[in-house]
Amino acid sequence: MDPSHLSPLPADIDALESDDWLAEFHKVWPSEPVVIRNLMQKEPMRFKGMPQALTHEHLVETYNDTMIAAFTHMTKDKSAIELEFKDYIARIKANPEEKLYARAIPDIHNMILDRIDDKWLVDEVLGSKYTRKMSEAFMDGGKLPMFFVGTNYSFSQAHCDFGTSTFMMIEGQKRWVFYAPDQSPLMFPYGQKRNVAFNAGLDVFFPADERKLFRDNAKGYEVTVNPGDVMFFPSMWWHGVQNIGDLTVGIDLPLVDTVGSWGRNAPFTLATFANPKLAMAVVEAMLTGQSFRDVFFDGYLLDKDEMKKKQAELDAKLNVDVASKVAAAAAAPASTNP
Numbered sequence: 412m413d414p415s416h417l418s419p420l421p422a423d424i425d426a427l428e429s430d431d432w433l434a435e436f437h438k439v440w441p442s443e444p445v446v447i448r449n450l451m452q453k454e455p456m457r458f459k460g461m462p463q464a465l466t467h468e469h470l471v472e473t474y475n476d477t478m479i480a481a482f483t484h485m486t487k488d489k490s491a492i493e494l495e496f497k498d499y500i501a502r503i504k505a506n507p508e509e510k511l512y513a514r515a516i517p518d519i520h521n522m523i524l525d526r527i528d529d530k531w532l533v534d535e536v537l538g539s540k541y542t543r544k545m546s547e548a549f550m551d552g553g554k555l556p557m558f559f560v561g562t563n564y565s566f567s568q569a570h571c572d573f574g575t576s577t578f579m580m581i582e583g584q585k586r587w588v589f590y591a592p593d594q595s596p597l598m599f600p601y602g603q604k605r606n607v608a609f610n611a612g613l614d615v616f617f618p619a620d621e622r623k624l625f626r627d628n629a630k631g632y633e634v635t636v637n638p639g640d641v642m643f644f645p646s647m648w649w650h651g652v653q654n655i656g657d658l659t660v661g662i663d664l665p666l667v668d669t670v671g672s673w674g675r676n677a678p679f680t681l682a683t684f685a686n687p688k689l690a691m692a693v694v695e696a697m698l699t700g701q702s703f704r705d706v707f708f709d710g711y712l713l714d715k716d717e718m719k720k721k722q723a724e725l726d727a728k729l730n731v732d733v734a735s736k737v738a739a740a741a742a743a744p745a746s747t748n749p
């Protein structure tokens with residue numbers, strides 16, 4: 412694909428080089444995505460011990476046998492399987508080609524909330540119009556942040572929703588692509604289950620020939636973020652991610668942004684919040700003690716039988732792949748090193 416439709420993200424600010432990164436940020440925000448480079452290094456008291464304290468080695472120690480959901484397919488919404496975190500890490504290390512991607516692992520052990528100054532991030536950096544209290548009410552009694560752990564081979568399909576995101580890069584790199592809300596007609600959009608979010612009906616990284624409308628007309632931004640960088644992007648902006656590095660860890664702090672969403676994309680916002688199925692699911696979740704996140708991610712997990720089948724398929728493939736790697740290593744000529 413000719414990448415000429417992508418230009419570097421204009422709002423790219425290095426906190427270590429700027430005299431006043433926050434003032435620079437506020438000149439642009441919330442009109443478009445902004446990356447603040449080295450923000451964790453610049454503001455160590457706001458991100459205690461990060462990024463080093465939250466690398467995958469630390470996560471394995473704490474999450475260990477906690478069950479997490481991992482996507483097995485990048486463009487199918489309903490493709491996630493459940494497995495223990497330590498098995499997930501062992502698995503993506505043994506066979507990254509499987510392209511498993513654990514998205515939105517909840518911060519149940521307070522690893523993130525114990526370190527970040529979320530109040531400062533939301534109230535002072537993003538501005539008070541972002542309704543932190545409303546977001547907290549929706550999500551597990553205030554546990555908003557989530558981990559994203561992937562491999563070099565995984566990516567997420569471009570999508571947009573009513574959330575404003577603060578994404579903190581911890582380990583490895585991520586390449587982000589963004590398309591403004593006015594590009595929506597070019598994205599072949601369709602609603603996820605209950606319209607909680609909208610997916611692009613094409614692979615923005617490798618668009619097929621029949622998506623000519625997108626190929627010829629779309630204009631987007633790209634940016635690659637490193638450990639310590641923090642990426643902010645407004646609701647209803649289309650975003651897709653490619654993971655770069657053997658193992659990547661990032662953290663998202665999502666916030667519900669109804670007012671901004673309405674201003675940027677009224678039809679999508681209406682389709683989400685006026686959806687009776689979503690309203691019913693939220694009421695049901697409240698009555699049964701679930702969180703809004705459970706509703707949001709409900710459509711992703713495979714049904715029990717399908718999940719078992721998928722796990723067996725992956726296990727069989729993993730055994731074959733590992734066996735062939737062992738055989739190849741055994742057949743390789745002996746090292747000439749002393």
Ligand SMILES: [Fe+2]
Binds near residue numbers: 570650
């Ligand atoms: Fe997203």
